Amino acid sequence: MQDIDDIKRIRIDTAIKEEQFRQTFEHATIGMALVGLDGSWLKVNEGLNTFLGYSNEEFYKLTFQDITHPDDLNKDLQLLEELVANKRKNYQMEKRYVKKNGQIVWAHLSVSLVRDDKDKPIHFVSQVQDISENKKLSETMLDQNRRLLNFAYIVSHNLGSHTGNLTMLLDLMVTENESLKNDEYFSHLLTASTNLTETVMHLNEVVKINIQSLDNLEPLNLQQYILNAISHIQASITSTNANITNTVSEDIYVAAFPAYLESIILNFLTNAIKYRSPERTPQIKISAKVKNEQVIISIEDNGIGIDLDRYGTKLFGMYKTFHNNKDSRGIGLFITKNQVEALGGKIEVKSELQKGSEFKIFLKKSKKVEPQTEPTPNN
Amino acid sequence: MKKINLACIIDDDPIHVFGTKKIMQLANICQDFMVFHNGEEALRKLSALVKGGENIPEVILLDLNMPIMDGWEFLEAFTKIPTQRKVHIYIVSSSLSVDDINRAKNMKNVNNYIIKPIALEYIKEIVNDL
Numbered sequence: 001m002q003d004i005d006d007i008k009r010i011r012i013d014t015a016i017k018e019e020q021f022r023q024t025f026e027h028a029t030i031g032m033a034l035v036g037l038d039g040s041w042l043k044v045n046e047g048l049n050t051f052l053g054y055s056n057e058e059f060y061k062l063t064f065q066d067i068t069h070p071d072d073l074n075k076d077l078q079l080l081e082e083l084v085a086n087k088r089k090n091y092q093m094e095k096r097y098v099k100k101n102g103q104i105v106w107a108h109l110s111v112s113l114v115r116d117d118k119d120k121p122i123h124f125v126s127q128v129q130d131i132s133e134n135k136k137l138s139e140t141m142l143d144q145n146r147r148l149l150n151f152a153y154i155v156s157h158n159l160g161s162h163t164g165n166l167t168m169l170l171d172l173m174v175t176e177n178e179s180l181k182n183d184e185y186f187s188h189l190l191t192a193s194t195n196l197t198e199t200v201m202h203l204n205e206v207v208k209i210n211i212q213s214l215d216n217l218e219p220l221n222l223q224q225y226i227l228n229a230i231s232h233i234q235a236s237i238t239s240t241n242a243n244i245t246n247t248v249s250e251d252i253y254v255a256a257f258p259a260y261l262e263s264i265i266l267n268f269l270t271n272a273i274k275y276r277s278p279e280r281t282p283q284i285k286i287s288a289k290v291k292n293e294q295v296i297i298s299i300e301d302n303g304i305g306i307d308l309d310r311y312g313t314k315l316f317g318m319y320k321t322f323h324n325n326k327d328s329r330g331i332g333l334f335i336t337k338n339q340v341e342a343l344g345g346k347i348e349v350k351s352e353l354q355k356g357s358e359f360k361i362f363l364k365k366s367k368k369v370e371p372q373t374e375p376t377p378n379n
Numbered sequence: 380m381k382k383i384n385l386a387c388i389i390d391d392d393p394i395h396v397f398g399t400k401k402i403m404q405l406a407n408i409c410q411d412f413m414v415f416h417n418g419e420e421a422l423r424k425l426s427a428l429v430k431g432g433e434n435i436p437e438v439i440l441l442d443l444n445m446p447i448m449d450g451w452e453f454l455e456a457f458t459k460i461p462t463q464r465k466v467h468i469y470i471v472s473s474s475l476s477v478d479d480i481n482r483a484k485n486m487k488n489v490n491n492y493i494i495k496p497i498a499l500e501y502i503k504e505i506v507n508d509l
Contacts, residue, residue: 161473167496168395
Protein backbone atom coordinates (compact mmCIF):
# COMPACT_ATOMS: atom_id res chain seq x y z
CA MET A 1 0.00 0.00 0.00
CA GLN A 2 2.73 2.30 1.06
CA ASP A 3 4.65 1.91 -2.26
CA ILE A 4 1.64 2.54 -4.46
CA ASP A 5 0.84 5.67 -2.49
CA ASP A 6 4.39 6.92 -3.00
CA ILE A 7 4.36 6.29 -6.73
CA LYS A 8 0.97 7.95 -7.00
CA ARG A 9 2.19 10.95 -5.07
CA ILE A 10 5.29 11.28 -7.26
CA ARG A 11 3.11 11.09 -10.36
CA ILE A 12 0.78 13.75 -9.05
CA ASP A 13 3.75 15.92 -8.03
CA THR A 14 5.27 15.57 -11.48
CA ALA A 15 2.00 16.42 -13.14
CA ILE A 16 1.64 19.49 -10.95
CA LYS A 17 5.22 20.55 -11.72
CA GLU A 18 4.74 20.07 -15.44
CA GLU A 19 1.56 22.07 -15.33
CA GLN A 20 3.31 24.79 -13.31
CA PHE A 21 6.11 24.96 -15.85
CA ARG A 22 3.63 25.04 -18.75
CA GLN A 23 1.64 27.82 -17.07
CA THR A 24 4.78 29.80 -16.27
CA PHE A 25 6.11 29.33 -19.77
CA GLU A 26 2.94 30.35 -21.50
CA HIS A 27 1.87 33.23 -19.35
CA ALA A 28 5.22 34.75 -18.49
CA THR A 29 5.39 38.38 -19.52
CA ILE A 30 8.99 37.95 -20.58
CA GLY A 31 9.87 35.93 -23.66
CA MET A 32 10.72 32.28 -23.07
CA ALA A 33 11.82 29.60 -25.48
CA LEU A 34 13.19 26.10 -25.78
CA VAL A 35 15.98 26.20 -28.32
CA GLY A 36 17.57 23.20 -30.08
CA LEU A 37 21.30 22.59 -29.96
CA ASP A 38 21.51 23.83 -33.58
CA GLY A 39 19.77 27.08 -32.64
CA SER A 40 16.32 26.23 -34.02
CA TRP A 41 13.33 27.42 -32.04
CA LEU A 42 11.54 24.37 -30.54
CA LYS A 43 8.92 26.10 -28.51
CA VAL A 44 8.28 29.79 -27.92
CA ASN A 45 5.82 31.56 -25.65
CA GLU A 46 3.45 34.40 -26.35
CA GLY A 47 5.75 36.91 -24.65
CA LEU A 48 8.41 36.24 -27.28
CA ASN A 49 5.81 36.41 -30.11
CA THR A 50 4.76 39.82 -28.94
CA PHE A 51 8.28 41.10 -28.34
CA LEU A 52 9.82 40.06 -31.66
CA GLY A 53 6.70 40.01 -33.84
CA TYR A 54 7.04 36.49 -35.27
CA SER A 55 4.21 33.89 -35.02
CA ASN A 56 4.95 30.37 -33.75
CA GLU A 57 5.01 29.01 -37.33
CA GLU A 58 7.46 31.70 -38.40
CA PHE A 59 9.70 31.02 -35.40
CA TYR A 60 9.85 27.29 -36.12
CA LYS A 61 11.27 27.98 -39.59
CA LEU A 62 14.06 30.13 -38.13
CA THR A 63 17.08 29.74 -35.89
CA PHE A 64 18.10 32.27 -33.24
CA GLN A 65 21.15 32.96 -35.39
CA ASP A 66 18.85 34.22 -38.17
CA ILE A 67 17.37 36.96 -36.04
CA THR A 68 20.38 37.94 -33.95
CA HIS A 69 22.12 41.22 -34.79
CA PRO A 70 25.33 40.24 -36.64
CA ASP A 71 27.51 42.22 -34.19
CA ASP A 72 26.23 40.22 -31.22
CA LEU A 73 26.21 36.75 -32.79
CA ASN A 74 29.81 35.70 -32.11
CA LYS A 75 29.65 36.45 -28.44
CA ASP A 76 26.36 34.57 -28.14
CA LEU A 77 27.71 31.50 -29.98
CA GLN A 78 30.87 31.46 -27.90
CA LEU A 79 28.91 31.50 -24.64
CA LEU A 80 26.65 28.77 -25.97
CA GLU A 81 29.67 26.63 -26.78
CA GLU A 82 31.03 27.07 -23.25
CA LEU A 83 27.65 26.00 -21.94
CA VAL A 84 27.66 22.80 -24.01
CA ALA A 85 31.29 22.11 -23.02
CA ASN A 86 30.12 22.34 -19.39
CA LYS A 87 32.45 25.26 -18.72
CA ARG A 88 29.51 27.19 -17.30
CA LYS A 89 26.04 26.43 -15.94
CA ASN A 90 24.28 29.34 -17.62
CA TYR A 91 24.95 32.70 -19.20
CA GLN A 92 23.48 36.17 -19.45
CA MET A 93 24.13 38.81 -22.05
CA GLU A 94 22.70 41.96 -23.52
CA LYS A 95 22.10 41.54 -27.22
CA ARG A 96 20.15 42.88 -30.15
CA TYR A 97 17.48 40.99 -32.09
CA VAL A 98 16.03 41.88 -35.47
CA LYS A 99 12.26 42.03 -35.22
CA LYS A 100 9.98 40.80 -37.99
CA ASN A 101 9.41 44.40 -39.10
CA GLY A 102 13.17 44.90 -39.39
CA GLN A 103 13.46 46.99 -36.25
CA ILE A 104 16.43 46.31 -33.97
CA VAL A 105 15.67 45.80 -30.28
CA TRP A 106 17.82 45.33 -27.19
CA ALA A 107 17.19 42.34 -24.94
CA HIS A 108 18.60 40.78 -21.82
CA LEU A 109 19.12 37.09 -22.63
CA SER A 110 19.51 34.41 -20.02
CA VAL A 111 20.28 30.85 -21.17
CA SER A 112 20.63 27.51 -19.42
CA LEU A 113 21.12 24.00 -20.79
CA VAL A 114 18.94 20.98 -20.09
CA ARG A 115 20.79 17.61 -20.05
CA ASP A 116 19.42 14.06 -19.88
CA ASP A 117 20.26 11.62 -17.08
CA LYS A 118 23.45 10.66 -18.96
CA ASP A 119 24.49 14.31 -18.98
CA LYS A 120 23.92 14.60 -22.72
CA PRO A 121 22.70 18.06 -23.77
CA ILE A 122 19.06 18.09 -24.97
CA HIS A 123 18.05 21.70 -25.51
CA PHE A 124 18.51 25.23 -24.20
CA VAL A 125 16.04 27.22 -22.13
CA SER A 126 16.18 30.91 -23.03
CA GLN A 127 14.61 33.87 -21.30
CA VAL A 128 14.46 37.05 -23.30
CA GLN A 129 13.63 40.36 -21.67
CA ASP A 130 12.94 43.58 -23.53
CA ILE A 131 15.41 46.24 -22.34
CA SER A 132 15.06 48.67 -25.22
CA GLU A 133 13.49 51.26 -22.96
CA ASN A 134 16.38 51.05 -20.45
CA LYS A 135 18.90 51.29 -23.27
CA LYS A 136 17.15 54.29 -24.72
CA LEU A 137 16.99 55.87 -21.29
CA SER A 138 20.68 55.48 -20.55
CA GLU A 139 21.60 56.75 -24.00
CA THR A 140 19.32 59.73 -23.48
CA MET A 141 20.95 60.38 -20.14
CA LEU A 142 24.44 60.29 -21.60
CA ASP A 143 23.32 62.61 -24.32
CA GLN A 144 21.68 64.97 -21.84
CA ASN A 145 24.79 64.98 -19.72
CA ARG A 146 26.86 66.01 -22.69
CA ARG A 147 24.39 68.72 -23.60
CA LEU A 148 24.21 69.98 -20.04
CA LEU A 149 27.97 70.26 -19.86
CA ASN A 150 28.05 72.01 -23.18
CA PHE A 151 25.31 74.34 -22.00
CA ALA A 152 27.13 75.11 -18.76
CA TYR A 153 30.27 75.82 -20.74
CA ILE A 154 28.53 78.20 -23.11
CA VAL A 155 26.67 79.91 -20.28
CA SER A 156 29.81 80.44 -18.26
CA HIS A 157 31.72 81.66 -21.30
CA ASN A 158 29.07 84.07 -22.54
CA LEU A 159 28.15 85.31 -19.08
CA GLY A 160 31.87 85.80 -18.56
CA SER A 161 32.20 88.27 -21.43
CA HIS A 162 29.19 90.31 -20.30
CA THR A 163 30.19 90.48 -16.66
CA GLY A 164 33.70 91.33 -17.80
CA ASN A 165 32.36 94.25 -19.75
CA LEU A 166 30.28 95.46 -16.81
CA THR A 167 33.28 95.40 -14.48
CA MET A 168 35.41 97.17 -17.03
CA LEU A 169 32.86 99.92 -17.70
CA LEU A 170 32.22 100.57 -14.00
CA ASP A 171 35.98 100.71 -13.37
CA LEU A 172 36.39 103.24 -16.15
CA MET A 173 33.52 105.37 -14.88
CA VAL A 174 35.16 105.74 -11.47
CA THR A 175 38.52 106.46 -13.04
CA GLU A 176 37.01 109.33 -15.01
CA ASN A 177 34.71 110.55 -12.28
CA GLU A 178 35.90 109.93 -8.73
CA SER A 179 32.76 111.43 -7.17
CA LEU A 180 30.66 108.52 -8.45
CA LYS A 181 31.92 106.52 -5.48
CA ASN A 182 29.57 108.53 -3.27
CA ASP A 183 26.59 107.86 -5.48
CA GLU A 184 24.35 105.26 -3.87
CA TYR A 185 23.02 103.89 -7.17
CA PHE A 186 26.53 103.54 -8.44
CA SER A 187 27.85 101.76 -5.37
CA HIS A 188 24.97 99.26 -5.54
CA LEU A 189 25.70 98.68 -9.21
CA LEU A 190 29.30 98.04 -8.31
CA THR A 191 28.34 95.49 -5.65
CA ALA A 192 25.93 93.76 -8.02
CA SER A 193 28.60 93.55 -10.69
CA THR A 194 31.20 92.21 -8.25
CA ASN A 195 28.77 89.54 -7.03
CA LEU A 196 27.89 88.59 -10.59
CA THR A 197 31.56 88.22 -11.49
CA GLU A 198 32.08 86.00 -8.47
CA THR A 199 29.11 83.80 -9.36
CA VAL A 200 30.36 83.36 -12.91
CA MET A 201 33.80 82.50 -11.55
CA HIS A 202 32.30 79.79 -9.36
CA LEU A 203 30.29 78.47 -12.27
CA ASN A 204 33.49 78.28 -14.28
CA GLU A 205 35.19 76.34 -11.51
CA VAL A 206 32.41 73.76 -11.57
CA VAL A 207 32.43 73.50 -15.35
CA LYS A 208 36.20 73.09 -15.37
CA ILE A 209 36.01 70.26 -12.83
CA ASN A 210 33.49 68.37 -14.93
CA ILE A 211 35.56 68.42 -18.10
CA GLN A 212 38.80 67.14 -16.52
CA SER A 213 39.82 63.68 -17.62
CA LEU A 214 41.07 61.18 -15.08
CA ASP A 215 43.85 59.97 -17.36
CA ASN A 216 46.50 62.33 -16.09
CA LEU A 217 46.23 61.94 -12.33
CA GLU A 218 49.63 62.41 -10.71
CA PRO A 219 51.15 60.70 -7.69
CA LEU A 220 51.24 63.38 -5.01
CA ASN A 221 52.79 63.20 -1.58
CA LEU A 222 49.97 63.84 0.88
CA GLN A 223 52.15 65.06 3.74
CA GLN A 224 53.81 67.70 1.56
CA TYR A 225 50.44 69.05 0.49
CA ILE A 226 49.18 69.16 4.06
CA LEU A 227 52.27 71.01 5.26
CA ASN A 228 51.89 73.36 2.34
CA ALA A 229 48.26 74.09 3.23
CA ILE A 230 49.12 74.62 6.90
CA SER A 231 51.81 77.15 6.06
CA HIS A 232 49.35 78.83 3.72
CA ILE A 233 46.91 79.55 6.55
CA GLN A 234 49.56 80.10 9.25
CA ALA A 235 48.27 83.63 9.86
CA SER A 236 44.79 82.48 10.85
CA ILE A 237 46.21 79.56 12.84
CA THR A 238 48.28 81.98 14.87
CA SER A 239 45.53 84.54 15.35
CA THR A 240 43.03 81.91 16.56
CA ASN A 241 45.61 79.99 18.65
CA ALA A 242 44.54 76.88 16.79
CA ASN A 243 46.36 73.67 17.60
CA ILE A 244 47.01 71.41 14.64
CA THR A 245 48.04 67.79 15.13
CA ASN A 246 49.27 66.21 11.95
CA THR A 247 49.99 62.49 12.11
CA VAL A 248 50.01 61.75 8.38
CA SER A 249 52.79 59.39 7.40
CA GLU A 250 55.33 60.67 4.91
CA ASP A 251 55.08 57.78 2.49
CA ILE A 252 51.43 58.16 1.45
CA TYR A 253 50.87 59.11 -2.17
CA VAL A 254 47.45 59.89 -3.62
CA ALA A 255 46.41 60.00 -7.27
CA ALA A 256 45.15 63.53 -7.90
CA PHE A 257 45.57 66.80 -9.74
CA PRO A 258 47.91 69.13 -7.81
CA ALA A 259 45.51 72.09 -7.89
CA TYR A 260 42.61 69.94 -6.63
CA LEU A 261 44.49 68.32 -3.78
CA GLU A 262 45.72 71.74 -2.68
CA SER A 263 42.25 73.23 -2.81
CA ILE A 264 40.59 70.25 -1.07
CA ILE A 265 42.97 70.23 1.91
CA LEU A 266 43.01 73.99 2.17
CA ASN A 267 39.22 74.14 2.12
CA PHE A 268 38.75 71.63 4.94
CA LEU A 269 41.43 73.25 7.08
CA THR A 270 40.01 76.73 6.56
CA ASN A 271 36.55 75.46 7.42
CA ALA A 272 37.83 73.78 10.57
CA ILE A 273 39.22 77.12 11.73
CA LYS A 274 36.37 79.23 10.41
CA TYR A 275 33.74 77.22 12.27
CA ARG A 276 35.64 77.05 15.55
CA SER A 277 33.78 77.34 18.83
CA PRO A 278 34.25 80.64 20.66
CA GLU A 279 34.37 78.67 23.91
CA ARG A 280 37.32 76.41 23.10
CA THR A 281 40.81 76.58 21.71
CA PRO A 282 40.53 75.12 18.21
CA GLN A 283 41.98 71.58 18.06
CA ILE A 284 42.39 70.16 14.58
CA LYS A 285 43.57 66.61 13.99
CA ILE A 286 44.73 65.50 10.59
CA SER A 287 45.40 61.83 9.99
CA ALA A 288 45.43 59.43 7.07
CA LYS A 289 45.36 55.73 6.49
CA VAL A 290 45.58 53.46 3.50
CA LYS A 291 42.82 50.91 3.07
CA ASN A 292 42.50 48.69 0.01
CA GLU A 293 43.41 50.97 -2.87
CA GLN A 294 42.19 54.08 -1.10
CA VAL A 295 43.69 56.77 1.06
CA ILE A 296 41.33 57.97 3.78
CA ILE A 297 42.19 61.41 5.08
CA SER A 298 40.48 62.47 8.29
CA ILE A 299 40.20 66.09 9.38
CA GLU A 300 38.65 66.42 12.81
CA ASP A 301 37.84 69.61 14.68
CA ASN A 302 36.25 70.63 17.99
CA GLY A 303 34.26 73.46 16.45
CA ILE A 304 30.59 74.41 16.51
CA GLY A 305 29.52 71.36 14.49
CA ILE A 306 26.77 70.98 11.92
CA ASP A 307 23.21 69.84 12.58
CA LEU A 308 23.32 66.92 10.14
CA ASP A 309 19.70 65.94 10.75
CA ARG A 310 18.62 69.33 9.49
CA TYR A 311 21.26 70.07 6.90
CA GLY A 312 22.77 66.67 6.06
CA THR A 313 21.37 66.41 2.58
CA LYS A 314 22.14 70.03 1.76
CA LEU A 315 25.65 70.12 3.18
CA PHE A 316 27.42 70.01 -0.16
CA GLY A 317 24.90 71.99 -2.21
CA MET A 318 25.81 75.15 -4.04
CA TYR A 319 25.31 78.28 -1.94
CA LYS A 320 24.14 76.52 1.20
CA THR A 321 25.40 77.98 4.43
CA PHE A 322 24.46 76.80 7.86
CA HIS A 323 26.08 79.29 10.15
CA ASN A 324 25.81 82.99 10.64
CA ASN A 325 29.50 83.27 9.99
CA LYS A 326 30.25 86.39 8.01
CA ASP A 327 32.67 84.55 5.73
CA SER A 328 30.25 81.75 4.91
CA ARG A 329 29.79 81.60 1.20
CA GLY A 330 28.64 78.04 0.76
CA ILE A 331 30.62 77.53 -2.40
CA GLY A 332 33.62 75.93 -0.72
CA LEU A 333 32.15 72.58 0.15
CA PHE A 334 30.31 72.35 -3.14
CA ILE A 335 33.47 72.82 -5.17
CA THR A 336 35.45 70.59 -2.84
CA LYS A 337 32.92 67.79 -3.23
CA ASN A 338 32.98 68.16 -7.00
CA GLN A 339 36.75 68.01 -6.99
CA VAL A 340 36.88 64.94 -4.76
CA GLU A 341 34.34 63.17 -6.97
CA ALA A 342 36.18 64.20 -10.10
CA LEU A 343 39.20 62.38 -8.63
CA GLY A 344 37.06 59.27 -8.18
CA GLY A 345 36.72 59.74 -4.42
CA LYS A 346 34.07 60.63 -1.88
CA ILE A 347 33.54 62.56 1.33
CA GLU A 348 31.97 61.33 4.56
CA VAL A 349 31.01 63.55 7.44
CA LYS A 350 30.27 63.02 11.12
CA SER A 351 29.28 65.96 13.24
CA GLU A 352 27.72 66.84 16.53
CA LEU A 353 26.51 70.31 17.46
CA GLN A 354 28.83 72.08 19.90
CA LYS A 355 31.24 69.12 19.84
CA GLY A 356 32.86 69.26 16.44
CA SER A 357 33.01 67.68 13.01
CA GLU A 358 35.03 65.01 11.29
CA PHE A 359 35.37 64.97 7.54
CA LYS A 360 36.73 61.86 5.87
CA ILE A 361 38.07 62.27 2.38
CA PHE A 362 38.49 59.11 0.34
CA LEU A 363 40.97 59.41 -2.51
CA LYS A 364 42.64 56.91 -4.77
CA LYS A 365 46.00 55.65 -3.67
CA SER A 366 48.65 56.30 -6.25
CA LYS A 367 50.07 53.13 -7.74
CA LYS A 368 53.41 54.49 -8.76
CA VAL A 369 55.39 56.40 -6.21
CA GLU A 370 57.58 59.23 -7.37
CA PRO A 371 59.04 60.89 -4.32
CA GLN A 372 60.49 63.74 -6.37
CA THR A 373 57.03 65.16 -7.12
CA GLU A 374 56.80 68.57 -5.50
CA PRO A 375 53.57 70.42 -4.85
CA THR A 376 53.01 73.17 -7.37
CA PRO A 377 53.12 76.66 -5.90
CA ASN A 378 49.79 78.25 -5.08
CA ASN A 379 48.68 80.82 -7.54
CA MET B 380 56.36 104.78 -19.11
CA LYS B 381 56.84 103.79 -22.72
CA LYS B 382 54.04 104.43 -25.14
CA ILE B 383 52.45 102.51 -27.94
CA ASN B 384 52.41 104.48 -31.18
CA LEU B 385 49.65 102.57 -32.84
CA ALA B 386 47.56 99.74 -31.37
CA CYS B 387 45.24 97.45 -33.26
CA ILE B 388 42.14 95.97 -31.65
CA ILE B 389 40.44 93.08 -33.43
CA ASP B 390 37.21 92.29 -31.59
CA ASP B 391 33.55 92.05 -32.56
CA ASP B 392 32.36 93.32 -29.16
CA PRO B 393 31.96 97.13 -29.34
CA ILE B 394 31.85 97.48 -25.54
CA HIS B 395 35.15 95.75 -25.12
CA VAL B 396 36.70 97.81 -27.89
CA PHE B 397 35.40 101.00 -26.26
CA GLY B 398 36.75 99.93 -22.86
CA THR B 399 40.16 98.89 -24.16
CA LYS B 400 40.62 102.21 -25.96
CA LYS B 401 39.48 104.15 -22.91
CA ILE B 402 41.87 102.37 -20.56
CA MET B 403 44.81 103.05 -22.85
CA GLN B 404 43.82 106.67 -23.45
CA LEU B 405 43.23 107.44 -19.77
CA ALA B 406 46.58 105.95 -18.80
CA ASN B 407 48.10 107.94 -21.67
CA ILE B 408 49.66 104.83 -23.12
CA CYS B 409 48.26 105.04 -26.61
CA GLN B 410 46.17 107.54 -28.54
CA ASP B 411 46.10 105.98 -32.00
CA PHE B 412 44.00 102.93 -32.71
CA MET B 413 42.98 100.73 -35.57
CA VAL B 414 39.82 98.76 -34.90
CA PHE B 415 38.51 95.77 -36.84
CA HIS B 416 35.44 93.72 -36.07
CA ASN B 417 36.58 90.41 -37.48
CA GLY B 418 39.74 88.68 -38.65
CA GLU B 419 39.04 89.05 -42.34
CA GLU B 420 38.62 92.81 -42.21
CA ALA B 421 41.83 93.10 -40.19
CA LEU B 422 43.80 90.82 -42.48
CA ARG B 423 42.76 92.72 -45.61
CA LYS B 424 43.73 96.13 -44.18
CA LEU B 425 46.90 95.05 -42.41
CA SER B 426 48.32 93.12 -45.35
CA ALA B 427 47.69 96.14 -47.58
CA LEU B 428 49.63 98.32 -45.10
CA VAL B 429 52.52 95.87 -45.01
CA LYS B 430 52.70 95.64 -48.79
CA GLY B 431 52.48 99.42 -49.14
CA GLY B 432 55.38 99.80 -46.69
CA GLU B 433 53.21 101.89 -44.44
CA ASN B 434 53.16 102.16 -40.66
CA ILE B 435 51.80 99.00 -39.07
CA PRO B 436 50.59 98.64 -35.46
CA GLU B 437 53.14 97.79 -32.78
CA VAL B 438 50.60 95.83 -30.77
CA ILE B 439 47.64 93.71 -31.84
CA LEU B 440 44.97 92.76 -29.30
CA LEU B 441 43.16 89.84 -30.84
CA ASP B 442 39.84 88.31 -29.83
CA LEU B 443 39.27 84.61 -30.62
CA ASN B 444 35.54 84.18 -31.15
CA MET B 445 34.56 86.40 -34.05
CA PRO B 446 32.29 86.03 -37.09
CA ILE B 447 33.58 85.47 -40.66
CA MET B 448 37.23 84.87 -39.68
CA ASP B 449 38.10 84.02 -36.10
CA GLY B 450 41.26 84.87 -34.20
CA TRP B 451 43.04 81.59 -34.96
CA GLU B 452 42.47 81.86 -38.69
CA PHE B 453 43.66 85.45 -38.62
CA LEU B 454 46.84 84.44 -36.78
CA GLU B 455 47.63 81.73 -39.25
CA ALA B 456 47.20 84.01 -42.26
CA PHE B 457 48.78 87.11 -40.77
CA THR B 458 51.96 85.46 -39.49
CA LYS B 459 52.66 84.23 -43.03
CA ILE B 460 53.02 87.80 -44.32
CA PRO B 461 56.72 88.70 -44.34
CA THR B 462 57.53 91.95 -42.53
CA GLN B 463 60.62 93.58 -41.04
CA ARG B 464 58.83 95.06 -38.07
CA LYS B 465 58.07 93.10 -34.97
CA VAL B 466 54.36 93.05 -34.15
CA HIS B 467 53.43 92.07 -30.60
CA ILE B 468 50.30 89.97 -30.68
CA TYR B 469 48.18 89.37 -27.56
CA ILE B 470 45.13 87.18 -27.50
CA VAL B 471 42.35 88.78 -25.46
CA SER B 472 39.50 86.34 -24.94
CA SER B 473 36.88 85.38 -22.40
CA SER B 474 37.56 81.71 -23.17
CA LEU B 475 38.90 79.89 -20.12
CA SER B 476 39.33 76.71 -22.13
CA VAL B 477 42.63 75.02 -21.33
CA ASP B 478 42.86 73.98 -24.98
CA ASP B 479 42.69 77.59 -26.16
CA ILE B 480 45.21 78.78 -23.60
CA ASN B 481 47.72 76.02 -24.40
CA ARG B 482 47.28 76.49 -28.12
CA ALA B 483 48.08 80.18 -27.72
CA LYS B 484 51.08 79.51 -25.47
CA ASN B 485 52.50 77.16 -28.09
CA MET B 486 52.41 79.74 -30.87
CA LYS B 487 55.69 81.55 -31.10
CA ASN B 488 54.08 84.63 -32.62
CA VAL B 489 51.74 85.12 -29.70
CA ASN B 490 53.17 87.10 -26.80
CA ASN B 491 50.56 86.27 -24.22
CA TYR B 492 47.00 85.22 -23.50
CA ILE B 493 44.85 87.71 -21.61
CA ILE B 494 41.52 86.66 -20.13
CA LYS B 495 38.82 89.31 -20.43
CA PRO B 496 38.07 91.82 -19.07
CA ILE B 497 41.22 93.65 -20.00
CA ALA B 498 42.51 95.91 -17.23
CA LEU B 499 45.16 98.56 -16.88
CA GLU B 500 47.59 96.15 -15.24
CA TYR B 501 47.63 93.94 -18.37
CA ILE B 502 48.19 96.95 -20.60
CA LYS B 503 51.11 97.98 -18.41
CA GLU B 504 52.64 94.53 -18.80
CA ILE B 505 52.25 94.79 -22.55
CA VAL B 506 54.07 98.12 -22.56
CA ASN B 507 56.86 96.65 -20.44
CA ASP B 508 57.31 93.83 -22.95
CA LEU B 509 57.81 96.22 -25.86
